[in-house]
Each structure stands twice: as C-alpha cells, then as structure tokens.
Amino acid sequence: MSATEIQSPRSGQIGGKPESGKIAPKYRRNGSSRGNFEMLAWLFMRLSGVVLVVLIFGHLIVNLLVGEGIHAIDFGFVAGKWADPFWQFWDLAMLWLAMLHGTNGVRTIINDYAEKDSTRFWLKMVLYAASAVIIILGTLVIFTFNPCPVVDGVQLPGGFCPA
Amino acid sequence: MPTKPAGTLYRGREGMWSWVGHRITGVVIFFFLLVHVLDTSLVRVSPEAYTAVIGAYKNPLMALGETGLVAAIVFHAFNGLRIIAVDFWKKGAKYQRQMLWVVLGLWVVTMVAFAIRHLSLALGGH
Numbered sequence: 470m471s472a473t474e475i476q477s478p479r480s481g482q483i484g485g486k487p488e489s490g491k492i493a494p495k496y497r498r499n500g501s502s503r504g505n506f507e508m509l510a511w512l513f514m515r516l517s518g519v520v521l522v523v524l525i526f527g528h529l530i531v532n533l534l535v536g537e538g539i540h541a542i543d544f545g546f547v548a549g550k551w552a553d554p555f556w557q558f559w560d561l562a563m564l565w566l567a568m569l570h571g572t573n574g575v576r577t578i579i580n581d582y583a584e585k586d587s588t589r590f591w592l593k594m595v596l597y598a599a600s601a602v603i604i605i606l607g608t609l610v611i612f613t614f615n616p617c618p619v620v621d622g623v624q625l626p627g628g629f630c631p632a
Numbered sequence: 633m634p635t636k637p638a639g640t641l642y643r644g645r646e647g648m649w650s651w652v653g654h655r656i657t658g659v660v661i662f663f664f665l666l667v668h669v670l671d672t673s674l675v676r677v678s679p680e681a682y683t684a685v686i687g688a689y690k691n692p693l694m695a696l697g698e699t700g701l702v703a704a705i706v707f708h709a710f711n712g713l714r715i716i717a718v719d720f721w722k723k724g725a726k727y728q729r730q731m732l733w734v735v736l737g738l739w740v741v742t743m744v745a746f747a748i749r750h751l752s753l754a755l756g757g758h
Contacts, residue, residue: 515715515719518709518716522709522712522713525705525709529705529746533702533750533753534750538754539698539753540753540754542689542690543683543686544675544680544682547672547682548675564669567665568669571658571661571665574662575662578655578659599666603669606669606670607669607672610673610675610676614675615676625678625679625680627679627680627683628679
C-alpha cells in the first residue's frame with residue numbers, strides 16, 4: 470500500500486487486510502460509556518417493526534373490517550376479546566412493542582432537532598415519563614380487567630356478569 | 633460563474649421525501665397511541681365510561697379521521713419494510729427508488745380497499 474493511498478475507514482489498521490470489517494481506531498465513534506446501545510436501538514426498530522406490521526394489521530382487521538366493524542366495539546367487545554389469553558398476549562405485545570418503537574422514534578427526533586443540551590434532556594425526560602406511565606397503565610389494565618365490575622356489592626351497568 | 637448545484641442522490645428526491653413522510657406519520661401514530669391506551673383503559677373505570685367514550689369514535693367526522701390514521705399507519709408499515717430492505721438486502725440501496733413506488737402503489741390499493749369497507753360500515757345506516 471503506497472503512502473499516498475487514501476485509507477478507507479473500514480480497512481483496519483495501516484497495512485491491514487482491506488475489507489476486514491474492522492474500523493480503524495480513529496474512526497470509531499462509540500465512546501466506551503455508550504457501548505453499542507445505538508446499534509441495538511437501530512436493530513430493535515427493524516425487528517419490532519416487522520412484528521408490529523403483523524400485530525397492528527391483525528388488530529385493524531379484527532376490530533374495524535370484520536362483521537359490523539367499528540359499530541361492534543363496546544365494553545362487551547373488549548370483554549369478549551380479553552376473555553381469551555391469545556388476545557391478551559396479542560394486545561400486550563402490541564402495547565409494549567409499539568410504545569418502545571414509538572418512544573425510540575421520538576427520542577431520535579428530539580436528538581435531531583433540540584439543539585440545547587438542557588432542552589434535549591428535559592424533552593426526553595418528559596417522553597420517558599409519559600411512555601412509562603402508558604406502558605404500566607396499559608399492562609395493568611390488560612391483566613386486571615374484570616368483565617363484571619362490582620362496586621360496593623352492586624354490579625355496574627353494562628358489565629358482563631354471569632347470570 | 634457559479635452554477636446551480638447539480639441534483640444530489642438524496643436531497644429533494646425520493647429518499648428524502650420518504651424519510652420526511654416516515655417521520656411525520658410516526659409522530660402522528662405515536663400521539664394517537666398515547667390517547668388510544670388511555671381511552672381503552674376506561675374499561676377499568678366502568679363499562680359505561682368506556683362505551684360512552686368509544687362512542688365518540690363512531691361519527692362521520694371521526695370515520696374520516698380513522699381513515700387518515702390508518703393511511704398513516706399503512707404508509708409507515710410499508711415504508712418501514714422498504715427501509716429494512718434497504719438496510720439488509722444486498723441490492724436494497726440500488727432499488728430504493730423503485731421500492732418507494734411499490735410502497736406507494738400498495739398503499740393506494742390498501743387504502744382504497746380499507747376506505748370502502750370502513751366508510752361504508754361507519755357511515756352506513758345504524
């Protein structure tokens with residue numbers, strides 16, 4: 470390799486085998502503290518994205534396109550779905566994957582557009598707090614759902630109570 | 633004499649506009665998702681509270697809103713699969729432009745079918 474030849478960032482150390490895939494030290498961007506979090510986030514967006522296409526298209530077809538469509542949706546419709554662990558798991562997976570996918574997307578947007586360090590920090594704190602509340606709330610609702618709610622010994626109207 | 637810069641591979645072209653579309657639809661979907669988890673959570677308050685609030689989704693204006701939301705979701709889904717192809721398929725970057733037209737074609741077909749079904753159900757007699 471002649472001295473004037475321009476070295477590609479991925480050609481490894483000088484004199485190294487080209488296309489070795491190793492990144493020359495001066496081109497490495499990830500500081501030791503961040504580890505490969507950003508790479509894992511990038512990979513998560515692709516993996517969760519594929520799964521979400523299936524989960525959300527299924528959700529839309531079952532809730533909006535089958536039978537009476539949106540007119541069928543009421544308390545009884547939700548009760549009927551969540552009586553089945555299959556739909557509980559479906560909705561739980563959709564909740565977690567969509568919220569993490571969306572939160573990471575908005576995190577990227579905040580990093581892109583908020584230039585002041587403190588603005589970026591606080592916007593992300595608000596984002597993370599809102600996401601945590603929604604994920605925890607949604608998870609609790611799916612698992613503590615009661616098709617026949619009773620308050621002070623009286624059944625609430627509209628519930629699905631055994632006769 | 634300065635000349636107008638030649639076009640680039642990315643700026644102002646399919647690559648950039650698909651990125652803009654992906655961002656905007658992503659943010660719209662995220663904010664709807666926050667609201668949607670909250671409205672669904674009303675099943676935990678009382679059957680009547682849930683049925684009352686979900687009833688707000690069942691009017692003609694909301695039917696158009698739902699169609700717009702689904703249009704955002706379907707674009708984000710198909711374009712997301714295109715991004716995955718660009719990243720992981722050997723020829724993905726070479727064919728990213730053609731794949732965007734495939735995405736838009738499938739998006740139109742899907743949305744025509746969805747709109748016919750959803751709007752006839754939502755606006756139909758009930």
